[in-house]
Every structure is written in C-alpha cells, then in structure tokens.
Amino acid sequence: MSTEFLIWLLPLPPLLAFGLIVVWANRSHRLSTGLAVGAMAVSWALGLVVFARAVGVEHLGEEPFASSIPWLPLGTGILRLGVLIDPLAAVTLFFVVWTCLAIFVYSIGYHNFGRPRGAHDRPGLPPHGGGVEPLYSRFFAFISLFAFGMLTLVVSDNLLLLFIGWEIMGLCSYLLIGFWFGKESARQAMVKAFLTTRIGDVFMLLGIAALYKATGTLSFHDILRSPDTLDGLARTASVVPGLSLAGLIGLLIFAGTVGKSAQFPLHVWLPDAMEGPTPVSAMIHAATMVSAGIYLILRFFPLLTVGWHPGEPLTTTMVVVAGVGAFSALFASTIAVAQNDIKRVLAYSTISQLGYMVAAVGIGAFVAAAFHLLTHAFFKALLFLGSGSVIHGMEHGLAASSAHGHGDHDHVDPQDMLNMGGLRRRMPWTFATFVVGGLALAGFPIVTAGFWSKDEILSAAFGEGQLAVFLVLAAAALLTAFYTARQIGLTFLGQPRTAAAEHAHESRGEMVIPLVVLAGFAIAAGWAGIPHSFPVLGGLLPNWFEEFIAGTLTGHPAAHAFTMAPLATSLVVSLGGLGLGLLVYRRLPRGAADPLARALGPVHRLLHRKYYFDELYDRIFVRPARWFGETFVYAWTDRAVIDGILHAVARGSLRLGAFLRRAIDVAVVNAFGDRVGDTTRAAGRTVRVVQSGRVQAYLAVGLLFAGALLSYFLLVRP
Amino acid sequence: MIPLSWYLLLAAALFCIGLYGVLGRRNSVAILMGIELMLNAVNINLLAFWRYLTPTVIAGQAFAIIVFAVAASEAAVGLALIISIYRQRSTVIAEDVDLMKW
C-alpha cells in the first residue's frame, strides 16, 4: 500500500462511523461505541504507519508524501485537492491520533457505558448518580465527525481543504459544547464559542481570498516552499500603509488562530466551553482544535516571517504575533490563579500555553513552538481527562453521601476545588497521572516533557535578544507553576473538605488506562527533543525532533548556543512556583476561604471575575448587536417601516377600490345601465299606446303614412 | 259619349265611400260591406280602362273575373271569421276585439 493511499484513507473511518451512527447505529450503545472507537483505532493505526514511514524518509521536507487530484476548475486553472505529509504534519498527526484515541476510549467510561439509565435523567442534561448518558450515541457520532475534521486539516495540502476541516471542527465544537443543551449555560456557551471563533474565521477567510488573488493558488507547497512567491508577496504593498501583502495576509490568517486558539482578545469562549463534557474539553479545547490554530501559523511560518532572518529585528507581523501571544500567556495565567472550578483553571492554562506557542512563532522559534505544541497536547489532554475523572469521583461521592444520609446540606458543586481535598488516597491512579501532567505543565525539570519544550522557548526568546518576551513568558511560567500546585493541593492533598470528597472513589478502567498512556507520553515526549548544547544530557540522545521538524522549512534554522540564563530562570520559576503553591494550599481546612483572596484583596476579585472582560464585551458588542437586531431592524425597520408601508398600501388600495366602486362603478356604470333600461321602458311605455288592438286604427294610420310617402315620392322627388 | 274620367270619378267616389265604411264603422259586417264596395269600385276601374284603352285585349275582363273570385272567397272567409269571433266573444264590434294590444 503506498503511503499516499494510506494518507488519503486516514480521515475517512471516523466520517464513516459518524454516518453510520447517525442513520443506523444509534439504537445501540454497544454498536455506536464499537463503530466509533473502531474507526478511530483504524485511523490511529494508519496514522502510526504513516508516521513510521515518514520518519524513515531522509529530507521529508523536500520530498514529502504528497498526492493531489484536480478538484475545482476555476477560470483558467484548476484548484487541486490533495494530501501532504511533511515533518510538521507527521508530528501533528502523531499526537492527534494518540490523543483522540485515548479520549475516545475514555469517553466510554466517562459516559457510564453499560450502566442502566437513571430514572430522572433527561436527554440534554447530564445524568445523575452514575446512569448512562441518554444521548450516548450522539456524542460518539459528533466526536467521530470532529476527528474526521481534524485529520482532514492535518493531512491537507492546501489552505482551502484545511479551512474545510477547520470549519467542521468549529461546527463540532459548537455541537459538543452544547451537548447538554438542557442547561441554559451550555446553550449560551455554544453560541458564544461559535460566534467568537467566527470573528477570527472571517478575517482568515479574507486572508485566504487575498492569498489566492495574489498568487493564484492555495497549495502549501506552491506558496510556502517557493521563495519567489514569498518574496513577491513581501514586495507587494497592501492596502494597509507600511504593511506588505505578505504581512497583511499573515496577520489575517493569524486572526483565525486568535479566534480558534483563544488568544486575547478572542479568548472569552474557551473558559465557557467547559460547559461541555470533559472529553470534549480534553479533545477539542486542549489537544486538537485549539492546536489547529497553532498548526496553522506553524504551517504559515514562512509567510509570517518572510524577510526576517535569525538575529534581525522582528517584522511588524511578527511583533503583533509575539505581542498577542506573550500577553495572552501572562494574562490568562493571572486569571487562572483565582479560579476555583477545576476545569476553568485548565481552560485558562490552555490559553496561556497556547500563548507560549504563538509567542514562539512570533519571535521566529519554529522548532520550539512545534515542540511545545506536541508536548502540550499530551499533558493538557491528560490533565483534562484527569479532571474529568476527579469530577466523576466527586459525583459518585455526592450520590453515595446523600444515600448514606450524611450528605452536605447545601448543594455541592462537584467541580469546585474548594469542595475537594484528600482525593489522593481515594483516587490514587488519577492522582498519580494528574501529578505527572501538572508537573509537565509547570515545567518540572528533566523528567517531564513540558520542561524541555518550555525551556526551548525561553532559550529562543533569550537567545534572539527578545528580552521583553522572555520576561513576560518567565513571569507566566512562574504563575503557571503556582496555580498548578494550587490545583493539585486543593484537589488531592490535605483532608476532604466535604462529604462528597470523602466518599469519592477511583474511576473505572476505561477512564484510567488512557490517563496512564498519556502520562507516559507526558514524561517521555520531551526526550525526543533534548538540545545538543544542554549540559550533561545534551549529547546522550540525538535531538531527533529538531532535525526532523526543521526540515519542514526551506532553510534550516540554526540552533542557538547554549546560555545558562534561560535555564536558570526556567528552573527557578518552575520549582519556586510549585513550592510556593504547595506551601499555601497543601492543607486547606474545611470551610476556609482561599488564602490568596485575603492576600490580594480587591485584585483577587478582579482576577476571579476575569478582568470583567465578558461584561465589557457584552456592553460593547453584544448589547448593541441585540439592540440593532431586535429594535432597529425588527421593531423599527421591519415592523414599522416595511410592514407600515405594506399596511398603508393595503389600506390605500382598499380605499381606492371602494372609491372606484362608489364613484365610478355604481354611480356611472351601473347608473348608465339602469338609465338605459329605464329609458327604454319609459319610451316603450310611451310608444306602445299606439298599439291599441283596433285594426281600423292601424289601417287608417297605415293609409295615411302610405299616402304621405307616395306623395313625397311622386311630388317632391318625382 | 261618356268620357273615361266620369267612370273613374265614380269609381273613386265608391272607393272612398267604401274606405270610410272600413275605417269608420263599428260592426264587422259593416266593415266587410265597405270592403265589397271598394272591390266593386276596382272592378269598375278595371273595365273602364279595358273598354277605353285596350278593348281588343281581353285581359281587362279576365282580371275582373279574377277579382270576382277573390272577392267572393274573401267575403266567405271573412264572414266565417266574424261568426267564429261572435261565438267566442259574443261581439261583432271591431273595437272590442282588441286583445293584441299593449
């Protein structure tokens, strides 16, 4: 089987599973599970085969696995549809298939497959007390469609097909965030997510259009690996003064990433997206969909950094990108420190980590960004799935404690970390894997993948002389470590703060095994990219990752010389943050307030309320839009003006008609008709007297007339 | 001798008297008598013209014969009608037979 053929096949099994579940298999949970997981497994296997073959190819960047077919005839040319596996795509494919498969398997347990349906459970609301999810098959159909979208995006060789995959994922994100559509908050969140990412997508579409117009093609190979095309775009001026066409297109495409990867200012949808079931959060909002945004700017790295070389000052586009990324990283991490919902912390953490990757691209650190993308996918998916396991445990504890009679009197939110505590004894596997993930996130040295990738970014920033970015990212790293330790401490350490936490128990195997698998990756993935110049460990393992990934670009970026400063900073912030967090939070008593609240005072409230950005956007965008739609367009224009015109026309027509009827039809036409009749009758009545019935009279008159005629003809006109 | 015009004048007088009888009498039988007078006047006219203008051509007399026949048949039928009407409506006054009016 040629590799290209396998690549063509890759996205299709989940699509097939989606179709079959929708039309047929949804009658049986077993069938749906089998189809969905089986299809994903097939794609997983194909992905691994392709990956294995890809890494075996020398210079995959120059000679990628590529295959295309003519697709859309457009004017003089034909837009082609095809697949491309170069190093970047191969690595992305690798983590996508692993995380997706893990999440698919996890979902079986998360949605309580095999358990009976709860008596009070309704479709559209999350089940209580361990019953199976009522809309079980629907979930697997949606995530299968989503997997199809992501795989399409990864294997595509042109921007249009990528956009198609992008939008399919947007749709599935919408559907899955609002999976429990019975909840008002979920409904609002799904719309918010869709609309916010849409804003980014609109700009991205403008960029695609501009690119097509400028170059006549959308194929990655033709645009991004062709120095002439890139130079041409760089030299052309765009409508924005001071920005070349390449820069403008780059920024427009970056706007898509800002939306999809939840960077400031379009970050507001991601925390609300936590309304969806946890596997959704893990898959879509940690490992794959938001990663697609990063994948996009990695793919378009040549366009974004056109005209720039390492060591030079950054171009305008790169400054914007780096600025947005770095700001988002710090911004989100400050908010995460003050959140109490276990999933919200992780959501803001995702925004922050994506900011790292964006900033890395912005300063030209292609390899570092790609590396962090890879490792982040694993440990963030792990953390989300772990949090799901914790929530499940808390819910079981809730049900168990109320059944036993000594439940808490108030309603306990199973997702609030202040209600947890001491879960490390009750959920050991979850605890262990969560710690692995958390340490990776915090950048714990050597043994976690996160350390290697994060350190690489910091080194690149320092090495390029981008000190502003460096300091911002370092501060963000400190906060990241802090809130990670806070999260672990509140959730697992100390003593249970509620009865629900007391009665929690470990989750079932389908949930735990994926945790373990992902934990393995979270530890080991970093070792594929140890820089050569690292002290002690540098030369032990080849920096396979860098060599492989760097081949994606036409020019191989040179590795930085090793400096101590970034490494030292990295260690300090990581260990320091972890230590501080554990110190404060490892033994929070029951009913106690968050110590940070007391320490920070009003600032804490600001952070907890997310800097009031949701309120701000509501005031600036949402309310005016609603006013426009409801009042201006509907009430005024549609009802008052248009309907008013219609009603006026109708009334006028009726009046005109009535008038015509009265004035013309009845008065003139009818009257005329009547008059004719009356006149005839009157005339007849007058004239008929002549017919008296008396023959003699007839005769006499006849004779007279005959005589008159005769005399006329004889005498007057002879 | 007797000029043609005397005969014609006489015929005209008889005709006009007969006309008065047709138009001015109430009784239907009287009307019929007036008709007979008119026919007689016609006959006198016919024969006078025959005698004075074309005595060799016998057509004038033949015409007069035909007029006789017509007069006879008309009188017969007319009187039969009068009797029939008399039976139906018990009147012979022409004015009273006026159903065909407005």
Place this chain on the structure above:
Amino acid sequence: MTPIQILFLVTALAAVLSAIMVVASPRLVHAALWLIVTLGAVAVLFVLLDAAFLAMVQVAIYIGAIAILIIFTAMLTRRVMGEAGPQANRSWWLAAFIGVLLFGALLALLVQVPAWWQATPPTIGVTADFLLEDLGASLVDLDRYVVPFEVASVLLLAALIGAIVLARPAERSGGEGAK
C-alpha cells in the same frame, strides 16, 4: 246630353247614394239591402261598358251570393247588437278625412290627364259573342291566363274549406275544440 249619358248619370247617382246609405245606415240589415242596390247599379254600369257577361256575373255572384251571405251573417250576429247604438266608431272623423283626402288626390290625378276627359270610347271591332268566347278561351289558354284562373280556383277551394272549418260549432265530442 245623350240618353246614354243621362242613363249613366242616373245610375251613378243611384250607386253613390246607396253606397252612402250602406255606410251610414244605423241598422245592419238596411245597410245590407242598400248594398244590394249599389251592386245592382254597378251591374248596370258594367252593361254600359259593353261587359254584359260581367254584369250577369255581378248580379249572380255579388248580389246572389255575397250579399245573401252578408245578410245571413247580420242575422246570425244580431242578438247582442240590439239593432241600435251608434254605428260609427270613435275615430270616424279620421276615416272621413282620409276618404275625402283620397278622393281629392284621385281627382287631382285625374285632372292631369286631359285625354281621359274626351268623350269617345273607341269602337270594338268584334261582336259581343266573340268577346265572350275570347274571354272564355283566354282563361284556359296556356299562353294566356290559365294560371291565374287555376290559382283562383284553388283560392276558392281554400276559402271554401276554411270557411267551413272556421264556422264550425265550437264544442265537439272528444274535445277537439275550435280549430
């Protein structure tokens, strides 16, 4: 004034006066009798016009048949009449006017042809017998007047049948009614 002329004048006067009595007489039977007188006077005039046969026909047919019919009818329709009442209808004045008008018109016409006011009739070169034979022959001669003659016969037949049918009594057994 020749004797013929005197005879003519007397006959003419009798005809006119009796005609006037026909149309003026209040009693119907009297009018019928006056009609007979008029018819007789006309027959005399026919003789004066050298149409003796026609004079006989006049007497036989008109006086002998038609006048008798009229008298019969007058008798048959007598009951209701009561022998009295005005005999002129409402517009007798119009009738008189028309009559006078017509006479005046005819007179005016006659005056226009002076030739007719001359005295002499032309001579007939043949005998009366010959005239009679000729008359008879002409009525059956295929080149002359056989058609009117035959038509007149048919007419008489039709009148005969019609008169019988019309004058039949109204009621009949079987409800045939008046036809």
